[in-house]
Amino acid sequence: MSDVVNQAVEALNAKMDGGFDGTAKFVITDEGSIMIDENGVRAGDDDADVTLTADTETFKAILDGEQNPTAAFMTGKLSVDGDMGAAMKLASVLA
Numbered sequence: 069m070s071d072v073v074n075q076a077v078e079a080l081n082a083k084m085d086g087g088f089d090g091t092a093k094f095v096i097t098d099e100g101s102i103m104i105d106e107n108g109v110r111a112g113d114d115d116a117d118v119t120l121t122a123d124t125e126t127f128k129a130i131l132d133g134e135q136n137p138t139a140a141f142m143t144g145k146l147s148v149d150g151d152m153g154a155a156m157k158l159a160s161v162l163a
Contacts (some may be wrong), residue, residue, distance in 0.1 A: 072124055073100040076086050078130050080109040080162070081106035088161050090154040091116040097123045104158065118158070130162075137162070 073096060080102065093116035094102040103112035120137075122130070126145040129135035137159045140146035148155045 070096075072096055072127075073102060074149065076102055076117055076127065076131060077109050077111055078083040080104065083131075083162055084109060088119070088153070088158055090157065092154060092158050093119045094127065095119060095121040097121065097153050118148060118152070118154040119148060120148055120155060120158075122146045 076094070076096065079091050084104070088104055089106055092104040092116070093112075093114070094104070096102070100111060101113040103110055103114055103116065121122060122140065122145060126135060127138055130146070135145070137146060137155075141148055
């Protein structure tokens with residue numbers, strides 16, 4: 069598993085407050101995938117309600133609070149496949 073994914077799992081677990089009741093997958097291009105559900109955050113590539121895909125730079129900027137997820141989506145830096153409502157809930161939990 070990549071260092072980027074490992075660091076992201078740690079950072080996301082620290083940010084999560086148990087407030088996400090769906091399943092989401094972050095795909096970090098050329099690095100791997102991260103699953104988020106009611107149990108927390110882990111590396112994985114399972115089916116999810118929503119899949120968000122971004123490159124490493126964009127993902128880190130979102131995680132660090134330097135990039136707004138909605139703005140990243142609107143500018144094509146972040147793609148969303150699946151339940152847009154779940155994506156919005158996730159964005160509010162991580163904010």
